Structures are given as C-alpha cells and as structure tokens.
Amino acid sequence: MENFQLTSSVFLLLIIFGFNSSCNSKTEKQSNQKPNIILIMADDLGYETIGAYGSKMYQTPNLDKMAKEGMMFSHCYSMPLCTPTRVQLMTGKYNFRNYIGFGILDPKERTFGHLMQEAGYKTCVVGKWQLLGNKKQRELAGGRIGSWPDEAGFDEYCLWQIDDRGSRYKHPTLSISGEGTKTFDGGYGPDVFVEYIENFIESNSDKPFFLYYPMVLTHDPMVPTPGHPDYADEKANKSNDPKYFGAMVNYMDSIVGRIVDKLEEQNLRENTLVLFIGDNGTDRDVTSTFLGKPFKGNKGYTNDAGTHVPFIASWPGRIKPASINDNLVDFTDFLPSIMEAVKVDIPKGFVTDGLSFYSQLIGKADSVRDWVFCHYDPHWGKFTASLFVHNKEWKLYGDGRIYNISEDLQELNPIDEVALNPEQKQIIKEFKMVLAEMK
Numbered sequence: 001m002e003n004f005q006l007t008s009s010v011f012l013l014l015i016i017f018g019f020n021s022s023c024n025s026k027t028e029k030q031s032n033q034k035p036n037i038i039l040i041m042a043d044d045l046g047y048e049t050i051g052a053y054g055s056k057m058y059q060t061p062n063l064d065k066m067a068k069e070g071m072m073f074s075h076c077y078s079m080p081l082c083t084p085t086r087v088q089l090m091t092g093k094y095n096f097r098n099y100i101g102f103g104i105l106d107p108k109e110r111t112f113g114h115l116m117q118e119a120g121y122k123t124c125v126v127g128k129w130q131l132l133g134n135k136k137q138r139e140l141a142g143g144r145i146g147s148w149p150d151e152a153g154f155d156e157y158c159l160w161q162i163d164d165r166g167s168r169y170k171h172p173t174l175s176i177s178g179e180g181t182k183t184f185d186g187g188y189g190p191d192v193f194v195e196y197i198e199n200f201i202e203s204n205s206d207k208p209f210f211l212y213y214p215m216v217l218t219h220d221p222m223v224p225t226p227g228h229p230d231y232a233d234e235k236a237n238k239s240n241d242p243k244y245f246g247a248m249v250n251y252m253d254s255i256v257g258r259i260v261d262k263l264e265e266q267n268l269r270e271n272t273l274v275l276f277i278g279d280n281g282t283d284r285d286v287t288s289t290f291l292g293k294p295f296k297g298n299k300g301y302t303n304d305a306g307t308h309v310p311f312i313a314s315w316p317g318r319i320k321p322a323s324i325n326d327n328l329v330d331f332t333d334f335l336p337s338i339m340e341a342v343k344v345d346i347p348k349g350f351v352t353d354g355l356s357f358y359s360q361l362i363g364k365a366d367s368v369r370d371w372v373f374c375h376y377d378p379h380w381g382k383f384t385a386s387l388f389v390h391n392k393e394w395k396l397y398g399d400g401r402i403y404n405i406s407e408d409l410q411e412l413n414p415i416d417e418v419a420l421n422p423e424q425k426q427i428i429k430e431f432k433m434v435l436a437e438m439k
Contacts, residue, residue, distance in 0.1 A: 048295045063276060073311035073312070073327070080281065107145070112210070115339060119342055125152075131147055160216055171184065217255070245283075256276060274313070280300075319363075
C-alpha cells in the first residue's frame with residue numbers, strides 16, 4: 001500500500017511538472033518570438049463613427065476598449081477611395097509612383113506581404129481583395145492586369161472579389177487558398193472571414209505571423225447583419241438602406257473583439273501588435289451625429305470627411321494605456337512602422353515615402369510628420385484628380401486653393417494668400433515646395 005501511494009505521488013508530480021514545463025516552454029517560446037502583427041482595415045469608415053472619438057450614435061465597445069488599453073491617433077489620413085488607399089498602404093508609396101488603375105495592384109510592386117515573408121513571417125490576407133481588376137478596370141488601365149494575393153506576398157488567403165464578384169455578405173462567394181472559389185449558401189461573409197482568421201491564429205501560434213484583414217464591412221450595400229430582425233428577409237438583404245449602417249458598424253466592432261479574444265485564448269495578446277484603421281471616409285449616403293452635430297460622410301472626395309479615418313493601436317505591455325497621439329499619420333507610414341516593429345530593415349533600394357510611427361507607439365518618439373501629402377487620381381467614377389498637402393491647420397491644393405481646415409472642415413471658404421500673416425505664409429511656402437517636389 002505504501003509503495004502504491006509513493007508511486008501515485010511520484011506519478012502525480014511528474015504530470016504536474018510535465019504540464020508546467022510544457023506551459024512554461026510555450027510561454028518562454030512566445031516571449032522570445034518576434035512580435036505578431038495584425039492590421040485590420042474597415043471599409044468606408046470615418047473617424048466620426050467610433051465611440052472613442054466622440055461618437056454616441058453607434059455601438060463600438062471593442063474598439064473603445066482597444067483605445068482605452070492602447071493608443072488612439074487623432075490625425076490619421078487615408079486616400080479618399082479604396083484602391084488608391086490599399087495600393088498606398090501595401091507598398092508604402094504615394095500613388096504617383098505606382099498607381100495604375102482602380103481595382104488593380106501592379107504585379108511588379110513589392111508589398112509589406114513580401115517584406116514580411118522575407119523576414120520569416122507566415123503571411124495571410126483575409127477579406128476584400130479587389131486588386132486583380134475586372135474587364136472594365138483592365139480596359140481603363142490600358143489592358144494591364146493586377147495581382148493575385150499569392151503574387152502580392154501572402155501565403156494564405158480567404159477573399160472576396162479576386163476574379164468573381166458575387167456577394168460579400170449573405171450567401172458570400174469567396175476565394176480560399178488551396179480550395180478555389182465557392183459560394184457559402186446560408187453563410188455570412190464576415191463570419192467566414194473571422195473563422196478563417198481564428199484558425200490561422202491558432203495554427204500559427206508557435207511562429208511569427210502577419211495578418212492583413214481588409215474588411216468588407218461597412219461598405220454598401222447596407223444590409224441587415226446576423227441577429228438583426230430583418231436578416232432573414234431576403235428582400236432586405238438585396239437592399240441598400242442606410243438604416244442598416246449602425247448594425248454593420250456594431251457587427252464590424254464585434255469581429256474585432258473576436259480576433260482579440262482569440263489572441264487572448266492562444267496566449268498571444270502581449271506579443272501581438274494590433275492596428276485598426278478605416279480605408280477612407282464614410283459613405284456619402286450616411287449622415288451621423290458627431291459631437292452634437294450632423295456629420296455627412298464624403299467618401300471619394302478630398303475634405304476631412306473623405307480622408308480622416310480612425311487609427312487605434314493596441315499592444316499590452318508596450319503601448320501606454322489610454323494614450324492619445326495628436327501627430328499626423330498617413331498611409332505610407334504603415335509599411336516602415338511594421339518593419340521597425342519587427343526589427344527588420346527595409347531592403348536596400350526599396351522606395352518608401354513613409355515615416356515610421358513605431359517609436360511613437362512605445363513612447364520614444366524621435367520624429368513626426370510636419371505634413372501629409374496626397375496625389376489623388378483614381379481613374380474611376382466622376383472623381384477629379386487632385387494634389388494637396390496639409391497639416392492640422394492649413395491645407396494647400398495644387399490649384400492654389402488654401403483652407404484653414406481647423407476651422408473649415410468642409411472646405412467651404414477658401415482663403416486668399418495675401419490675407420495670411422507672415423507665419424502662415426511661410427507654412428504655405430513650404431507646402432508649395434512639397435507640391436513642386438512631388439510633381
């Protein structure tokens with residue numbers, strides 16, 4: 001009996017020791033691992049829609065929590081439209097260097113996917129692609145074709161609209177690496193995407209990964225989401241009614257929460273930098289109440305409501321909680337920031353227009369932007385080509401228009417340069433030099 005008790009005790013100790021060793025080994029391995037990067041980009045979502053920025057109209061508890069636990073940027077600017085933004089974000093370059101057409105990513109371009117692959121990362125893109133180009137887009141681009149996701153630096157993908165449009169929401173048609181394109185009857189696109197993401201995180205929990213998630217939410221058609229009383233109504237799912245926009249914002253936020261929860265479950269939260277942004281301003285059919293006033297989205301156009309987007313960064317233990325960053329950021333800055341975060345130099349000869357904000361994330365800012373530049377010529381719709389440069393107060397267009405955007409967000413009242421004081425004239429002079437250089 002005594003021998004049995006002794007043997008049982010030893011066996012129990014071995015189990016406990018083995019379990020703890022396994023846990024400690026996993027924790028130690030993760031702590032020594034390069035940081036994971038998750039870049040989430042909502043579609044057609046201006047900063048005025050997020051609670052942390054002052055909105056009381058929509059429910060965004062998960063993003064609000066991310067902002068409370070991390071850093072919220074108050075002056076992040078995108079391009080006014082999706083493809084110009086995506087090309088700029090992925091390559092770290094202004095559009096005049098590499099934009100060849102709407103819905104198209106030049107296959108000659110190297111992206112942050114390529115650079116992260118070369119840095120030893122497993123790469124994945126999930127959500128909206130729209131970079132291969134359809135027939136019309138290729139015609140407008142002079143017959144040029146865009147890029148497949150594996151050509152753009154991604155090992156795995158689950159995407160809407162590579163070469164088959166279909167639905168992005170209910171009954172979605174999606175393309176998945178190794179599986180081809182198929183329709184998920186009865187499924188909901190954003191749910192399929194987040195399930196793929198959860199599996200990717202779990203499968204790569206022991207190796208560094210880079211996940212780029214350009215969401216389909218909250219782009220039109222504005223339709224009911226799962227849980228909404230109208231979701232079962234097929235007619236409502238073929239509508240485009242702004243009354244559903246709030247439900248789409250809330251569902252988008254819940255998906256961000258699911259991704260963060262998965263990181264927690266896999267003990268990866270403290271080793272993962274999560275970046276959340278919008279790709280351009282909110283749809284023009286949506287008018288929100290923001291800071292007590294009506295705020296109409298202006299996607300596609302170049303004022304604040306078309307280019308000012310949310311940017312929240314979260315990295316427990318690295319980013320000081322509840323930080324508010326008032327510095328300028330544009331979408332060329334993400335590529336160099338991601339590379340600095342993983343401590344990998346940008347390859348020699350790789351051109352980027354961006355300025356890394358990584359040091360700002362960890363409270364050691366050594367350089368910040370003085371201005372944001374935009375070269376906007378989407379070759380799509382009825383949008384007019386435009387050049388401009390601005391800081392937080394002044395904005396100069398290539399045609400000479402000047403606005404005080406701190407007082408005139410809608411850019412209704414151009415200012416004559418002769419009315420400026422010497423300090424303001426010096427700012428405009430510097431902006432003119434930027435425009436001349438970029439041309």
